[in-house]
Structure formats: C-alpha cells, structure tokens
Amino acid sequence: xxxxxxxxxxxxxxxxxxxxxxxxxxxxxxxxxxxxxxxxxxxxxxxxxxxxxxxxxxxxxxxxxx
Numbered sequence: 001x002x003x004x005x006x007x008x009x010x011x012x013x014x015x016x017x018x019x020x021x022x023x024x025x026x027x028x029x030x031x032x033x034x035x036x037x038x039x040x041x042x043x044x045x046x047x048x049x050x051x052x053x054x055x056x057x058x059x060x061x062x063x064x065x066x
Contacts, residue, residue, distance in 0.1 A: 001019060001020075001021065001065075001066045002019065002020045002021070002022070002023055002025070002026035002063055002064070002065055002066075003016065003018075003019045003020075003026075003063065003064045003066070004016075004017040004018050004019070004020070004026050004029050004030050004033070004034075004061070004062075004063050005017060005061055005062050005063070005064070006033060006034050006060070006061045007059060007060045007061055012059050012061070012062055013062055013064070017029060017030070017033050017034070017061075018033075023050075023063075023065075026050075026063050027039065027050075027063070030052055030061060030063060034052055034060055034061040035054065035060065036052040036053060036054055036060050036061060037053065037054055037055045038051075038052070038053040038054075038057065039051070039052055039053075039063075040053065047064055047065055047066050048064075048065040049062055049063070049064055049065065050062060050063040050065070
C-alpha cells in the first residue's frame with residue numbers, strides 16, 4: 001500500500017493526498033498534486049519511504065510504502 005502525503009507548512013507528512021496499490025499510480029498522483037522535482041527512495045527507514053523534493057532539495061512531500 002502506497003500513501004501520498006504533502007507538506008503542510010509544519011509537517012512533511014502533513015496532508016494526506018491518496019493511497020494506491022502500485023508505485024506508478026502513487027507517483028502519478030504525486031506529480032498531479034505536488035510540485036516536486038526529485039524522488040529519492042530511502043531503503044533504511046521502516047516502513048520504506050520515497051521522499052519528494054523540490055529544485056532546492058527541500059522536502060515537499062513523501063510516499064510511504066507499507
């Protein structure tokens with residue numbers, strides 16, 4: 001299960017956008033709702049996370065993988 005979250009000004013995992021069963025659907029939803037330039041997969045965190053960063057490498061959202 002992939003869950004897409006958008007930065008709300010206080011928390012990176014702030015506003016819940018949507019949930020999906022595939023990574024491609026989650027990325028498509030993130031591209032539509034979040035203005036990001038880079039997607040970085042973190043393999044160390046549990047649950048696994050895909051960080052969504054803008055052009056200044058500031059986090060603007062994330063996708064959690066459960």
